[in-house]
Amino acid sequence: MGKQDNRVAYMNPIAMARSKGPVQTSGPTIQPTWEEVKEQLEKKKKGSKALAEFEEKMNENWKEELEKHREKLLSGSKSSSKTRQRKKNEKKKSGRPRWADHEVRRSRPSWRTR
Numbered sequence: 001m002g003k004q005d006n007r008v009a010y011m012n013p014i015a016m017a018r019s020k021g022p023v024q025t026s027g028p029t030i031q032p033t034w035e036e037v038k039e040q041l042e043k044k045k046k047g048s049k050a051l052a053e054f055e056e057k058m059n060e061n062w063k064e065e066l067e068k069h070r071e072k073l074l075s076g077s078k079s080s081s082k083t084r085q086r087k088k089n090e091k092k093k094s095g096r097p098r099w100a101d102h103e104v105r106r107s108r109p110s111w112r113t114r
Contacts, residue, residue, distance in 0.1 A: 032040075
């Protein structure tokens with residue numbers, strides 16, 4: 001007599017759970033009242049005093065830096081076009097030499113020394 005076949009197909013538990021659909025919760029859920037929600041929002045807005053002071057100080061510092069930067073930009077825009085032209089020329093001079101200006105130097109003389 002032959003042996004009995006005891007192989008079982010594999011069932012993916014995650015796929016099985018998804019096929020059943022979402023899990024139903026038993027009983028009603030408790031939701032906060034509108035007044036409780038307002039209180040929670042006000043508490044979040046208040047935060048800590050130290051944090052509020054820190055943010056205020058950072059805002060003041062940022063405003064000061066912004067004003068300095070604006071003044072710098074405004075004073076720079078009054079400069080003449082000559083200074084801009086000079087800066088352009090300096091950039092051109094500081095670059096790589098042109099190929100036409102390149103001087104060829106050989107490591108060995110072109111004539112035979114022996």
